[in-house]
Amino acid sequence: MSKLCSQSVTALQGHIDVPGDKSISHRALMIGASAVGETRVSGLLEADDVLRTADALRSLGARIYKSGNSWLVNGVGVGGFRTPEDVIDLGNSGTAARLLLGLLATQDVTVHLTGDSSLRSRPMNRVTVPLSRMGATFDGRDGGRMPLILRGSVEPIPIEYDVPVPSAQVKSAILLAALNTPGRTIVTEREATRDHTENMLRSFGAAVDVFPSPDGGRRIEIEGFAELTATDVAIPGDPSSAAFPGVAALLVPGSEIVVENVGMNPLRAGLFETLQDMGADVEISNQRDAAGEPVADITFRHGKLTGADIPASRAPSMIDEYPIAAIAAAFASGETRFRGVAELRVKESDRFSAIVDGLGACGVAARADGDDIVIQGCGGPPPGGTEIAVNLDHRIAMAFLVLGMAAATPVSIDDAAAIGTSFPGFVELMNGIGGNIAKVDG
Ligand code: S3P
Secondary structure, three states: OOEEEEOOOOOOEEEEEOOEOHHHHHHHHHHHHOOEOEEEEEOOOOOHHHHHHHHHHHHOOOEEEEEOOEEEEEOOOOOOOOOOOOOEEOOOOHHHHHHHHHHHHOOOOEEEEEOOHHHHOOOOHHHHHHHHHOOOEEEEEHHHEEEEEEEOOOOOOOOEEEEOOOOHHHHHHHHHHHOOOOOEEEEEEOOOOOOHHHHHHHHOOOOEEEEEOOOOOEEEEEEOOOOOEOOOEEOOEOHHHHHHHHHHHHHOOOOEEEEEEEEOOOOOOHHHHHHHHOOOEEEEEEEEEEOOEEEEEEEEEOOOOEOOEEOHHHHHHHHHHHHHHHHHHHHOEEEEEEOOOHHHHHOOOOHHHHHHHHHHHOOOEEEEEOOEEEEEEEOOOOOEOOEEOOOOOHHHHHHHHHHHOOOOEOEEEOOHHHHHHOOOOHHHHHHHOOOOEEEEOO
């Protein structure tokens, strides 16, 4: 495993782009592969998670290749996938796993799926339970964990399903399964989660109706046996990736950076709101629409941060950003409380513990209080001076490297490879704006 060490630096400066949105990239490939015709995707995230999805779809019969700066996807049409010749290995990607299980659940295929030790430990029953009701069968380890065998239904049944945990992956799995199912499939969510699947299915021609409920939830209805027609997809920069250089600039004195062309879907933008609640100088400009998704440029300037009480209702729109938000909280003055974040326990690693323990190792008082994380900010640079075990979790790796950029003493991570699942070029980009992240021997 190669280690990285991050040292404190003076000011971060520059105008940068971050790689394409991971969630939208997976969906562009999966929905493109289910359409008739050739879909041209620009801005695709070329990271391990997304490349695993591309490989999986190829093994199921789609033609996917890079041409110039675009990716071309020649789809098989709804219901057109074939049983692959080998096991599909989805590496670290929970999104690839859960969305593909949905996409394949209503097709006449038998598929063996597995992943790395992180993915194999993650619960799949949250999707296999509703997909079984649609007629698919699954043989997995306890809790429906991978490796598992999926046998798609030959006579799919439309369902109405109330998703018990806020999860865009579960919602999306059902919507993708509904494509090859007769009649109307209905998914309700109690809190709105990222809606990239709904948006993209519509732009490919599916009939998707979304009804907001007064309490913030949504009811989504999709008409089955959809005919999807290939279309062009322009993928914006990933707000979850922009968060790392962005927060680094807030923490390193004298910094000002601009991240351009960042996806600003309101169901993804919770971190920016949270940082503003903490008094951060985060300015959103040049707001525009790019292929159905809002995008903007974001300026991050160093300044004083104050602890804040972040409600559980914010969680769906910043679910992947808690590791980096926790780093901001470590530098703030006063207490930050992240309410209702139990879902962090089932991410790429147990992020709930990784945040609390990792901050503790860096000399920051952080604790669990039921389902809340409570961080006592240092009101300036925390001590740092430790090595963090990242446990195959890219966001834990990047978050603690950012802490090292402004801590009193350097911070190392034990495994640089994890970063490649979502943010290839992270180290070069951070060093390009003034960071000092370097490989260490041993
Ligand atoms: C994702 C949904 C979220 C998020 C993940 C990407 C998606 O997971 O954490 O990184 O693309 O649908 P959950 O659905 O488990 O909340």
